[in-house]
Amino acid sequence: MNAFPLSSAQISAILGRLGYFRDLQAATLRKLSAGARQITVRRDEAVFARGDPADALYVVVNGQIKIYLSQANRAEKVVALVEHGESFGIAALWLGLPHPAHAVAKSDSHLLLLDRQTLMHQAHVEPLLAERLLTDLSHRVMDLMHDLETCTPRSSLQRVSCFLLQQRPEAGIGGYDILLPSTKRDIAAKLNLTQETLSRMFQFLSKEGAIEVQGRLIRVLDSQKLLDFKQANCPPPGVLPE
Amino acid sequence: MNAFPLSSAQISAILGRLGYFRDLQAATLRKLSAGARQITVRRDEAVFARGDPADALYVVVNGQIKIYLSQANRAEKVVALVEHGESFGIAALWLGLPHPAHAVAKSDSHLLLLDRQTLMHQAHVEPLLAERLLTDLSHRVMDLMHDLETCTPRSSLQRVSCFLLQQRPEAGIGGYDILLPSTKRDIAAKLNLTQETLSRMFQFLSKEGAIEVQGRLIRVLDSQKLLDFKQANCPPPGVLPE
DNA sequence: CGCGACTTTGAAGTAAATCAATGGGCGTGG
DNA sequence: CCACGCCCATTGATTTACTTCAAAGTCGCG
Numbered sequence: 433m434n435a436f437p438l439s440s441a442q443i444s445a446i447l448g449r450l451g452y453f454r455d456l457q458a459a460t461l462r463k464l465s466a467g468a469r470q471i472t473v474r475r476d477e478a479v480f481a482r483g484d485p486a487d488a489l490y491v492v493v494n495g496q497i498k499i500y501l502s503q504a505n506r507a508e509k510v511v512a513l514v515e516h517g518e519s520f521g522i523a524a525l526w527l528g529l530p531h532p533a534h535a536v537a538k539s540d541s542h543l544l545l546l547d548r549q550t551l552m553h554q555a556h557v558e559p560l561l562a563e564r565l566l567t568d569l570s571h572r573v574m575d576l577m578h579d580l581e582t583c584t585p586r587s588s589l590q591r592v593s594c595f596l597l598q599q600r601p602e603a604g605i606g607g608y609d610i611l612l613p614s615t616k617r618d619i620a621a622k623l624n625l626t627q628e629t630l631s632r633m634f635q636f637l638s639k640e641g642a643i644e645v646q647g648r649l650i651r652v653l654d655s656q657k658l659l660d661f662k663q664a665n666c667p668p669p670g671v672l673p674e
Numbered sequence: 675m676n677a678f679p680l681s682s683a684q685i686s687a688i689l690g691r692l693g694y695f696r697d698l699q700a701a702t703l704r705k706l707s708a709g710a711r712q713i714t715v716r717r718d719e720a721v722f723a724r725g726d727p728a729d730a731l732y733v734v735v736n737g738q739i740k741i742y743l744s745q746a747n748r749a750e751k752v753v754a755l756v757e758h759g760e761s762f763g764i765a766a767l768w769l770g771l772p773h774p775a776h777a778v779a780k781s782d783s784h785l786l787l788l789d790r791q792t793l794m795h796q797a798h799v800e801p802l803l804a805e806r807l808l809t810d811l812s813h814r815v816m817d818l819m820h821d822l823e824t825c826t827p828r829s830s831l832q833r834v835s836c837f838l839l840q841q842r843p844e845a846g847i848g849g850y851d852i853l854l855p856s857t858k859r860d861i862a863a864k865l866n867l868t869q870e871t872l873s874r875m876f877q878f879l880s881k882e883g884a885i886e887v888q889g890r891l892i893r894v895l896d897s898q899k900l901l902d903f904k905q906a907n908c909p910p911p912g913v914l915p916e
Numbered sequence: 917c918g919c920g921a922c923t924t925t926g927a928a929g930t931a932a933a934t935c936a937a938t939g940g941g942c943g944t945g946g
Numbered sequence: 947c948c949a950c951g952c953c954c955a956t957t958g959a960t961t962t963a964c965t966t967c968a969a970a971g972t973c974g975c976g
Contacts, residue, residue, distance in 0.1 A: 501819075501822060501823050501826065503826065503827050503828075503832075504827065504829075504832060504904065504905050504906065507827075507828065509822060509823075509826045511819070511822060522812070522815075523811075523812040523813075523815035523816055523819075524812075524816070526808055526809065526812040527809065527812045527813065527816065529816065532816060532819040532820070532823075533819060555801075555804075555805070555808070556801045556805065557801070559797075559798050559799070559801060559804060562797075562801060562804040562805065562808065563797070563798065563804065565808055566768055566797070566804065566807055566808055566811065567768065567769065569765075569808065569811040569812060569815060570764070570765040570766075570768040570769045570811060571765075571769065572815050573764075573765035573811060573814050573815055573818065574765055574766070574769065574771065574774060576815065576818040576819070576822070577743075577753070577765075577774040577775060577818070578774070579822065580743060580751060580753060580818070580821065580822065580825075581743050581751075581774075583822075583826065584743065584745065584751045584825065584866055585745050585746060585749075586745075586749065586932095586933075586963090587746075587963080588963075588964070590745075590746060615921090615922065615923090616922075616923070617922075617923085624826055625964085625965095626964080626965060626966080627922085627923070627924090628923090628924080628925085628964090628965080628966085629963090629964060629965075631923065631924055631925085632924090632925090632964095635924085635925095647923095647973080662746065663746050664746065828931085828964095828965080829931075829932095830931075830932065857953095857954070857955090858954075858955070859954070859955085867932085867933095868932080868933060868934080869954085869955070869956090870932090870933080870934085870955090870956080870957085871931095871932060871933075873955065873956055873957080874932095874956090874957085877956085877957090889941090889955095
């Protein structure tokens with residue numbers, strides 16, 4: 433996790449391109465940049481651990497960061513996978529509380545760290561920034577709700593169906609493709625399953641003709657079938673017959 | 675769910691007492707009140723359902739509201755129990771999305787409904803209000819993280835221990851009391867357990883001398899023991915021996 | 917071509933859900 | 947004031963879906 437010396441102007445340019453900070457007043461952007469620095473983290477390197485003080489907002493320039501809770505069984509629950517243009521760590525930052533989860537790089541990544549004091553002050557001065565933060569946090573809440581919804585149901589088949597349906601593009605009832613954002617192991621962890629169980633569910637859904645699996649590419653053929661499985665009171669897969 | 679005709683001044687007075695809105699400019703408070711109304715909901719009456727449009731911020735004046743996700747098995751996952759002075763529905767409100775969960779009154783309750791347009795406009799004008807909303811949302815995120823943490827672990831004993839530890843007042847290593855905010859059935863649903871399992875875990879922890887249970891009052895005698903159970907790789911309770 | 921990470925497959929053990937029935941607490945009404 | 951009924955909680959017996967452990971198979975990459 434190396435600090436990367438970038439000029440304030442360079443950082444400002446990166447920020448301006450991020451959408452998160454688009455259309456802010458030039459002065460605001462300048463102040464934020466002044467209190468920012470860039471770091472590089474390598475694959476599997478930790479960004480922060482649970483309990484660390486939250487003194488900066490992390491913005492992902494490129495790469496991928498995994499946010500997760502570690503549990504007793506050395507199992508882990510993946511909370512989020514953060515990619516280009518997104519941020520993490522706001523909630524703890526705003527409240528001045530320690531981070532509730534761990535963050536680790538899934539691939540070599542560049543991050544921007546915005547200083548807490550500066551950010552809070554600018555949010556006070558420039559309403560648009562505060563609103564952006566509100567929007568970001570709201571999304572996080574909605575995501576977490578989805579998460580609870582998918583990792584909660586009793587049956588693993590329901591969880592997997594639910595997950596696949598959440599990736600559905602729009603109204604379309606037809607088929608669609610999903611490119612898993614990470615390894616199946618991590619996806620399983622996000623659904624609170626073991627990789628073995630996830631594999632078996634994929635296999636079952638394939639046999640049923642609901643999906644096709646090619647590595648990280650999942651092709652959903654029949655989303656209606658997925659809906660049925662999601663709703664079903666408990667159609668036991670009888671996982672491995674014949 | 676009856677509308678309750680209150681004068682703008684009355685609503686303003688209630689708002690001002692709520693802490694959430696304390697110290698806002700008088701003008702802001704006045705505008706918010708103008709776009710507000712009060713409703714009364716009776717026990718077991720729904721406030722909104724999943725999928726309903728979010729056009730108001732709900733603030734609980736008194737009573738208790740249960741936020742929950744309903745699942746296939748007619749099981750439900752309790753997300754939050756909202757009480758006096760707290761609010762719910764902000765995330766969906768801010769994003770203009772439908773509510774991701776259901777809300778129902780656990781007891782007769784009085785709610786204040788703040789109009790979406792008004793709120794968003796005032797948040798734009800008055801930084802303090804935006805910051806209050808940010809704080810509220812941040813708390814929600816932290817709560818949801820806690821929730822994931824407690825309802826996720828494999829073992830039910832770990833989940834229950836984790837839950838009891840989260841209610842711990844402060845640094846204190848000694849004992850402490852917990853008054854469950856709702857029925858054991860609802861608490862079980864919050865931990866993603868059945869009431870039967872929760873009952874058995876309480877019973878086990880009692881036998882171990884870690885807690886004492888008297889109805890809704892849980893007396894934690896030995897929080898270290900709880901910590902051990904929470905961490906333990908898997909000390910199977912062997913639930914009902916002898 | 918061969919190593920290491922990721923994934924799949926198989927067999928077995930177990931924790932928790934489910935089903936079912938009893939017990940306790942409390943309010944309502946006789 | 948007691949009796950009834952309802953809801954909540956407990957207890958027991960059974961079932962099963964998922965984890966766990968173990969090993970082979972696949973893929974991509976140096």
